[in-house]
Amino acid sequence: MSQPVTTNPLIIMLINMTVVFLVLIALGLVINLIHMIDPTRPKEKKQEEAAPAAVAAAEPAPAVEPAADEKGISPEIVAVIAAAIASYGYGVEQIRAIRPIERDGWKNSGRMRLSHRRS
Amino acid sequence: MELFNAFVVSLQAVWADSGFSAFEAGNGIMILVGLVLLYMAIVKEFEPLLLGPIAFGCILANFPRTGFLEEPGLMQAIHYGIANEIFPPLIFLGIGAMTDFGPLLARPVTLLLGAAAQIGVFVALVGAMLLGFNVQEAGAIGIIGGADGPTAIYLSIQMAPHLLGAIAVAAYSYMSLVPLIQPPVMKLLTTQKEREVTMEQLRPVTKFERVCFPIVAAIIISLLLPPIASLLGCLMLGNLFRESGVMDRLSDTAQNSLCNIVTIFLATGTGMTMNAHDFLVPQTLLIIGLGLVAFIAGTAGGVIFGKIMCRVSGWKINPLIGSAGVSAVPMAARVSQVVGMKSKPGNYLLMHAMGPNVAGVIGTAVAAGTMLAMLK
Numbered sequence: 001m002s003q004p005v006t007t008n009p010l011i012i013m014l015i016n017m018t019v020v021f022l023v024l025i026a027l028g029l030v031i032n033l034i035h036m037i038d039p040t041r042p043k044e045k046k047q048e049e050a051a052p053a054a055v056a057a058a059e060p061a062p063a064v065e066p067a068a069d070e071k072g073i074s075p076e077i078v079a080v081i082a083a084a085i086a087s088y089g090y091g092v093e094q095i096r097a098i099r100p101i102e103r104d105g106w107k108n109s110g111r112m113r114l115s116h117r118r119s
Numbered sequence: 120m121e122l123f124n125a126f127v128v129s130l131q132a133v134w135a136d137s138g139f140s141a142f143e144a145g146n147g148i149m150i151l152v153g154l155v156l157l158y159m160a161i162v163k164e165f166e167p168l169l170l171g172p173i174a175f176g177c178i179l180a181n182f183p184r185t186g187f188l189e190e191p192g193l194m195q196a197i198h199y200g201i202a203n204e205i206f207p208p209l210i211f212l213g214i215g216a217m218t219d220f221g222p223l224l225a226r227p228v229t230l231l232l233g234a235a236a237q238i239g240v241f242v243a244l245v246g247a248m249l250l251g252f253n254v255q256e257a258g259a260i261g262i263i264g265g266a267d268g269p270t271a272i273y274l275s276i277q278m279a280p281h282l283l284g285a286i287a288v289a290a291y292s293y294m295s296l297v298p299l300i301q302p303p304v305m306k307l308l309t310t311q312k313e314r315e316v317t318m319e320q321l322r323p324v325t326k327f328e329r330v331c332f333p334i335v336a337a338i339i340i341s342l343l344l345p346p347i348a349s350l351l352g353c354l355m356l357g358n359l360f361r362e363s364g365v366m367d368r369l370s371d372t373a374q375n376s377l378c379n380i381v382t383i384f385l386a387t388g389t390g391m392t393m394n395a396h397d398f399l400v401p402q403t404l405l406i407i408g409l410g411l412v413a414f415i416a417g418t419a420g421g422v423i424f425g426k427i428m429c430r431v432s433g434w435k436i437n438p439l440i441g442s443a444g445v446s447a448v449p450m451a452a453r454v455s456q457v458v459g460m461k462s463k464p465g466n467y468l469l470m471h472a473m474g475p476n477v478a479g480v481i482g483t484a485v486a487a488g489t490m491l492a493m494l495k
Contacts, residue, residue, distance in 0.1 A: 030335050031332065
């Protein structure tokens with residue numbers, strides 16, 4: 001067994017903690033580098049661009065098609081629905097109307113049956 | 120009469136060769152210790168897969184005149200595997216195959232929590248030196264704070280082989296007591312508001328990242344710290360088996376059959392180092408006490424660094440995940456989850472805590488490598 005570099009416990013603690021932090025920070029940088037060069041990474045930029053566009057374009061939506069409900073739909077809800085639709089790859093211009101669902105169960109049941117027959 | 124004399128002489132020879140004639144009080148005490156450990160493993164279910172064979176190994180080690188370590192045989196082969204650092208890297212191979220590095224890759228900043236929790240290792244090292252242990256012994260004792268059994272054994276064998284039994288028993292006992300030791304420290308150091316912090320969902324990690332990480336990490340760490348190349352190399356190789364998607368059979372073997380076989384050898388062999396001559400010394404009690412200090416300090420270090428990260432990130436990191444930096448995969452992460460859920464039902468911290476938890480495994484190995492480079 002060779003001689004230890006130092007026998008001062010505080011120096012050992014400082015050096016070791018510094019090395020542990022530096023190695024793990026270096027690993028963190030490597031992880032970020034791998035993420036950056038990852039050719040299979042989903043294109044975040046496109047999504048980021050689409051989302052604000054969806055939100056921006058969604059705001060006038062109530063003006064295009066006034067809500068059927070007397071109280072109307074809040075701009076926040078419209079923005080969320082538009083962003084969700086945009087995330088599926090549809091353009092905001094394709095949204096024609098956003099209406100609250102009918103409370104009448106019989107009507108809804110009839111609509112669902114019709115849509116099933118069509119499909 | 121001649122027949123009777125022959126019978127008596129034979130009986131005396133059998134008695135003289137038996138273990139009873141050389142049995143000492145120390146052996147009896149250690150067999151009792153083994154029985155208590157067996158009770159904890161079987162009845163209390165404290166890490167039974169490890170504590171069970173350790174306890175039985177302890178009982179076996181205290182039978183006099185077995186010649187286990189002197190004569191070629193299974194027991195000597197097991198001892199060879201421990202004394203020559205064969206088993207800890209093989210256990211790491213299995214751990215690598217079982218570990219999901221995804222949460223760490225999704226949020227690499229949690230590596231810092233794994234680093235901060237290593238303070239426990241060095242607090243115990245300072246304490247051990249103040250209590251009169253030499254620097255190599257203190258380093259081996261300190262690594263108990265890493266809550267990583269194979270690394271503790273790996274370092275003890277190289278720096279203080281005579282303390283291996285006490286260090287291994289302390290490390291595995293405290294690992295099984297993590298759910299009792301950590302929560303009071305976590306609650307003491309955090310406020311209710313901090314414990315209620317809800318963390319954002321982790322981003323998805325691609326297969327490319329999962330495959331690249333073990334390869335690159337093995338290269339970098341092995342070049343930086345060659346003394347732990349076999350440990351970290353096996354950890355990353357096991358993880359590559361898992362993540363590559365084309366080595367499922369190897370991954371399955373590493374996770375199950377191989378890991379179980381090596382666990383039997385490693386744990387039994389560790390127990391067999393607990394003979395009365397080496398274990399029944401005042402140092403053992405000091406080591407067990409220092410191990411507890413190391414665990415508490417490591418938990419505190421992780422939580423305090425978590426508090427700092429919580430403030431710096433704008434209350435996006437829950438400090439409770441810091442305690443998971445003390446390795447003990449996945450128990451420490453589960454403790455973070457349980458304490459978080461008690462503070463705010465529905466606040467799931469498990470996946471977030473797995474990041475610092477696996478970072479702790481790497482951090483402990485790095486600390487061990489640095490100590491080997493400096494102190495051996």
